Amino acid sequence: AAIMRASEVKNASFIGKEVTIRGWVHRLRKQKENSFILLRDDRGGVIQCVLPTDKAAGLTIESSVQVTGIVSQDPRAPEGGFEIKGKELKIFNIAAEYPIGEYQSDELLLDKRHLALRTRKMIAMAKVRASVLHYGRRWFVENGWMEVTAPTIVKGAVEGGSTLFKLRYFDQDAYLSQSAQLYLEAMIFSLGPVWSLTPSFRAEKSRTVRHLAEFSHLEAEAPWVTLEDILKVEEQLVSYVIQNTIKERAEELEFLKRDVSGLKKVEPPFERVPYGRAIEILRSKGFQVTEDDGTKREIQFGDDLSIDSERELTKDADKPVFVVGYPIAVKPFYVKEDPEHPGIGLTADMLAPRGFGEITSGGQREDSIDSITSRMVKEGLKPEAYEWYLDLRRYGSVPHGGFGLGIERLVRWITNAEDIKDTVLFPRTMSRVEP
Ligand code: 4AD
Structure with a gap:
């Protein structure tokens, strides 16, 4: 199947369908059973992907991945209420510890x-x-x-x-x-x-x-x-x-x-x-x-x-x-x-x-x-x-x-x-x- 971007996937007509999306781990929340990845695509669009934590265990911020899964709607999902229930995860690169955190000085952001x-x-x-x-x-x-x-x-x-x-x-x-x-x-x-x-x-x-x-x-x-x-x-x-x-x-x-x-x-x-x-x-x-x-x-x-x-x-x-x-x-x-x-x-x-x-x-x-x-x-x-x-x-x-x-x-x-x-x-x- 064609690789899609977040903005294309966030569409009611895709609910229940399988999609594949590529990008980077923008935010990451690991819980006992499931991990929540906010995936950023190559145009800066984001969508939440949910994966079993045993599969996502090695992921870090800015790791590059490809997720295949089923689109669903969940009002709790950030950025528009859509998410992908991940079935397959392909990892391109596990990112080293990322130097940019959520709140950073302007100087550091310019250096990086x-x-x-x-x-x-x-x-x-x-x-x-x-x-x-x-x-x-x-x-x-x-x-x-x-x-x-x-x-x-x-x-x-x-x-x-x-x-x-x-x-x-x-x-x-x-x-x-x-x-x-x-x-x-x-x-x-x-x-x-x-x-x-x-x-x-x-x-x-x-x-x-x-x-x-x-x-x-x-x-x-x-x-x-x-x-x-x-x-x-x-x-x-x-x-x-x-x-x-x-x-x-x-x-x-x-x-x-x-x-x-x-x-x-x-x-x-x-x-x-x-x-x-x-x-x-x-x-x-x-x-x-x-x-x-x-x-x-x-x-x-x-x-x-x-x-x-x-x-x-x-x-x-x-x-x-x-x-x-x-x-x-x-x-x-x-x-x-x-x-x-x-x-x-x-x-x-x-x-x-x-x-x-x-x-x-x-x-x-x-x-x-x-x-x-x-x-x-x-x-x-x-x-x-x-x-x-x-x-x-x-x-x-x-x-x-x-x-x-x-x-x-x-x-x-x-x-x-x-x-x-x-x-x-x-x-x-x-x-x-x-x-
Ligand atoms: O006013 P300036 O120096 O005019 C000229 O260079 C003319 N020769 C242009 C022309 O008529 N073809 O520069 C024009 C514009 C300024 O109004 C400003 O918007 C921008 O260029 N500019 C700068 N922008 C960012 N950093 C600087 N150091 C700039 N210097 C000028």
Whole structure:
């Protein structure tokens, strides 16, 4: 007979029938006559199996087994009231003493992440994450954007030098990519609207609940688009991903105790708040910023927004908010200056509601070679190092734009995860490069 999974077996039509299921001993209770195994299948579904204790005697937590038996219904059986009265037990491996118990510190769970992937929480997270990736890809396919990939070993900084990982590349220095943007910009001249999902690397020295050293970066770029066109893409994409994910993963989100009523309201349009207005709002609330030397002062026009200011702006919202038109001084060299508002960039960040903070950043790109070269120099970058990129402004430059979205930031908001490390299977942070 075919091997089944727990979710298939837990069905009234199987009561009284013989089934075979494979998996791992998730929980185990041995009594004198019978042993109760909560079996976890390879998709994280669980079902109780009852076996005579003499047969199950050698079993341990995480032993891998195959059970054949008769499906019955018993209201006392956990996780849905179905159980399998086991007749045959095949053992693949008797697990050594399992290092993860029921209550464990976060640190131990991170040290043993290769095993912690078997916890119900991580299984639920992985499934939500899979849906976010799936529906993200689907949105682009359905809307006619071409999928591409860009190299992750590169020569030049995109997002500034302070977070670059340097590496020895044969006999020269190179870096791990912070963003595929510059490569996507090169592709739009012949491939039109393109998008990619690649790892981005940031040597973030700060330990925060929203920074990883390696994250999954979904980026898009298109020719002949305005800032407003880009914002429309972002709000449609994010709404589509969220609505489909909360439908497909209702069970997992419930397990994670995520109340999805706020997420259900996420649909276009998202509010656009001019940067200057955001600063006014923060000033009216007496919002302060901390200088590098520790002194505090009131926030003012020209300051970048911190996670605290982002929280203040979004704490009562259900939908994300776009903060539009940051000063170019706080943004990278490629941001196009608004011809009507000198000093202001045609750029916007999408801030997730309730303090989850920035999840996307994008806008129009500087398309004039003179402006972009002088911006590079102002930022301390060497234009010679960007020769190929500057070619894009020499040969048929067009107005264009795009954005980047951090998958883990989005998953963190959708799952209400406390820490971004929970949203990725093998997190990389300043203090963790293993397992
Ligand atoms: O704001 P960022 O740095 O923008 C760029 O890299 C652009 N070049 C993207 C583009 O326009 N193609 O990063 C974009 C997004 C952020 O909004 C955030 O969601 C995520 O990437 N991100 C991080 N996520 C996790 N950990 C980090 N250290 C992140 N840094 C950025």
